[in-house]
Amino acid sequence: MTRIAIISPRFEVSFWGQEYALAIVGKRAITPVAALPLLAALTPQEYVVTLIDENVESINYDALADMDIIGVTGMSVQRFRMKHILCELKKRGCFTVVGGAWVTVQEDYFEDLADVIFVGEAEESWPAFLHDWQAGRWKRRYEQSTRSDMTRVPTPRFDLLKMQDYFYAGIQISRGCPFLCEFCDIIVTFGRLPRLKTSAQVLAELDSLRVQRVKQVFIVDDNLIGNKAAIKVVLRDIVKYQEEYAYPFRFFTEATLDLAEDDELMGLMTDANIEGLFIGIETPNEDSLRETKKHHNVRPAAGSLLDRVHIIQRAGIEVTCGMIVGFDHDDATIFRAQQEFLSEAYIPHAMIGLLYATPKTPLYDRLNKEGRLDPSDITEFGTNVIPQNLSRRQLLDGYISTMQSVYDVNAYFYRLEALYLRGYLGQGQLGGVKYLKRHPWLRVKYEVMNAAVAVVLMYRLIKSVKEKDLRREYCQRLWRALKVETLPSFVSGYIVNCIIHYHYYKLVQGLSSGQFISTM
Template identity: 55%
Template sequence: MANIVIINPRFEASYWGLEHALRLLGKKCNVPTACLPLLAALTPAEHHVTLVDENVEDIDFEKVARADIVGLTGMIVQRQRMREILNELKARGVFVVVGGPWVSVQEDYFDGLADAIFVGEAETTWPQFLDDWARGRHQFRYEQADRTDMTTVPVPRYDLLKTKNYVFGSIQFSRGCPFQCEFCDIIVTFGRKPRLKTSAQVIAELEAMRNAGLSIGFIVDDNLIGNKAAVKVLLADVHAWQEREGYPLQFFTEASLNLAEDDELMELMVAANITVVFIGIESPNEDSLKEAKKYQNVKRGNTIVDRVRKVQDSGLEVWCGMIVGFDNDDARIFKEQAEFINQTDIMHAMVGMLAAIPKTPLHARLKNEGRLDLNDDENTFGTNVIPLNLSREELRDGYIGLMRELYDPDSYFDRLESLYLTRKFDFGRARNAYLRDHPWRRRKQQLLDGGRALGLFLLLMKNVPDAHLRKVYRRRMMTILRSRPDPGVLFVSVVKCATHYHHYTMSREMSERRTLVNTF
């Protein structure tokens, strides 16, 4: 038997990390990394597994050093902290293995620090490694010969997570995306053929999440609707489970913009209690979309604005990813991006500068063109891409200015009021319909939402240091209270205030520094 510790390193403050809002919500981290409980589930029962997420607890290196095997995972933005952890562990003589998205695309990054690495998926290679290790003949590099058969994936060990510390849980329905976006590493890691779990698997995971005390789940699929026909069956079964169990779970997910072309699919997502969908829109500039091979976003009769609004009108709130710095972008792109966000009433827009991930077609192209900054430690522009029609300073400063504009309080709350008051957006439409048919449960939920809204609002008033922001939050909440005094809407709106505080704080900090954390 081996004593195994699996570590997820801490993240630096980021757009989705919600670090500035977490203390207002009484949490330490937004969402657990999905691979931690999954790796624990893949570990044969004779071994003992401990999960350590540095985002919710400090690493006790003395204790970790007593483990037989320490596994370290991490994404691109965690790579420098991964190196620090590896240096500390190797100084203590610990046997360490590394996997995850970053080592999968940059295999030599931790040379000399890891005893074994895992490239790509690990459903078969992790158990294989443990068997090899027990026999004293482990390899240095493990990579699966075939993509994982998702119908064989076990229920993650949610019971090993400190779930009370997280805002959301994480669950995966599928892997793979059929599209070919030049900048994306998803098809490198997971391929272009979507692979799905069975309905029975997903329902078992939903039950496990609920038993672990989680009520909101982030479906981490990079594109939930990669295989529309198959996911419709799965969503119909999730809907039936929600109806049977009284809608205990709410979901956020990710999907491509062609969702707008399928009314049935949107209806099924809403019925399954998916309330928010993150869409990679990237740019209102069609030349940039074509350049990036993001053909699914190119105009198909209706404009992108029309398509986004159609998704919203179906009952799904849209969050989006946007990118600046494509070869077809010039100084006008920052204004165009802001105009697009305002036209669509999207409150949460994750804007980033184009960056080239190793092993992607974009990385290969720009390397051949001599347009990559390969200095990993000293790049202060926040991207390794040297833009074509903008200077690096123009790209950085335009990006920072765009973030400041999008999260200016008036701009942000104008979008909120347009969506929730003018357009009467119904957040959680299917669950709301269910509650209307169950008056006692509806009354109980209204009391709960009203209490949570008041409690969180008081925390905002106590803990947000900026008096002007507190005044804005009070004024905007009074507008919502007068126009739409629904406890559910009030609670969602107070949560929007908390997330605004995070985005606002981040944009102001970037503006003051005029330098960006190097994510590549």
């Protein structure tokens, strides 16, 4: 019987990873990589599949030496670790295959370390390879001739993962985005035509997660609302499912800012219990938005960036965002502008990064023609882009200064308190909250559970934070929150935001010392 192991390498410390926060809340990773359980589901039953997420367990290379096929999948930020793992496997004479976002855009990156590479989606190419493997005539490179039909994607094998180790489970409803952002590799990998699963598929995945008592789910779509008419159908069915099973799930997802222009869609998202949303805002500099072809963020008739963020927040959905510095239209004023925008937008959680040109993207092609790319894979400046109106040192120093300012404890809690204590977040509009109000005994049970969670989390936070001034700050901030609201569910959520700040605090410390720059 053929034995297959599929590995997702560990991530470096990052905004998304929440590594320092996870240690406090008792989890090992933020969410499983979607490729692992999906590839397992695409594998015929006659194979024995082992999934290894290095973010939750270490790799036993001696045990892997007995595998027939070892797959490694990963994104750009995992490429260094992917190469290290492949080198170790090569020493042991293992047969290795590589797929994922990075090898899709940089096919020659791993050279002869991989026996087979997979470019793009793998719903058809992975089973085709396994068929060829059995016949003893596999190819060096596999790439599908057409995009995957999402209505035929099987339910991922969540049962092969240690789901209790993750903060979120992950599901994917759609692939593809209709927009043309110059720096983005999503349209390279998935195309511009959004493709969706059926409601039946999505609900089957929720059934699978409910069996494992998962409560929090990250809908990992790069743009959930790429096809608004189609996603509304799915969301209506998710709302019915949530009602039928007493709202077992809390959701977080990703979408574009034009959500603010569709009241019906925002209502369906809150009814489905989508609590938070990641939006690629990128920059308050409208010239830079036009430069990078993010025209859907520059729509004066729909309101300013701030206006639309506040519309989504008032609808009851917390906005997390991505911000970028280093566009051609950015000069030394951009760093202060980013800080002011986040303060005025009341966005506590912002993933701020340096502009990076990923191979095969329009940005990469343009900068390559202009001779403005650093060919080094590891750079002291954290990006391969040579900026136009800033020196590379100015860009890096400005970025670090921005991170320090945005995640200064007073700046962070100013934004957080605006949402939760000063009423800028439209609370009470989520479907789960409304359901509990209609079922008072369930609400009592829910609040009792959250009271216990709040006590445990606060104890862990105080025990984990060694900095005396920071511990005192968290206690004072929680006391201020308690003067506004004492519901245990609110208190536990507020403590989680304190814990997340500690992650940012540690992340900024690492950036300031240069610890994470080369891995960005």
